[in-house]
Amino acid sequence: MSKKVDAYLFCVNCDRETPHVVEYEGGQLHRIACEECGMAVQVNQEYVSAHYKEDFVRRVMSKPGRMTREMEADLSAFIKSLPFRVITKPYRVYRENHQD
Numbered sequence: 001m002s003k004k005v006d007a008y009l010f011c012v013n014c015d016r017e018t019p020h021v022v023e024y025e026g027g028q029l030h031r032i033a034c035e036e037c038g039m040a041v042q043v044n045q046e047y048v049s050a051h052y053k054e055d056f057v058r059r060v061m062s063k064p065g066r067m068t069r070e071m072e073a074d075l076s077a078f079i080k081s082l083p084f085r086v087i088t089k090p091y092r093v094y095r096e097n098h099q100d
Contacts, residue, residue, distance in 0.1 A: 001026060005064070013039040022064065029061045056097065 003024045011018045011034040018036040033040035071078045
C-alpha cells in the first residue's frame with residue numbers, strides 16, 4: 001500500500017524550507033522529494049534493516065506519523081516542546097546507539 005503526504009521541509013539543495021512529497025510504502029518511509037528543485041532521497045529498507053537495530057529503525061520510520069498525531073492531539077504543547085526536542089534529539093540518538 002502506497003501513501004503520499006505533502007510537507008514543508010528544509011531542502012539542503014534549495015537552502016530553505018520548501019514543499020516536499022513524502023512517500024510511504026507498506027507503512028514505511030520510502031522516498032522524500034523536494035517539489036521546488038526535484039532533489040529526492042530514497043530509503044533502501046533492506047540496507048537500513050541490515051545495518052541498524054530493528055527497534056530504532058521502526059521508530060525512525062514511524063516518527064512522522066507519531067509527530068502528526070501529537071500535533072493533532074495538542075498543537076500548543078507540541079509547539080512548546082519542539083525547540084527542546086530538536087536540540088536534544090541528536091544527543092539522545094547518539095547515546096542510545098553507543099550504549100553497547
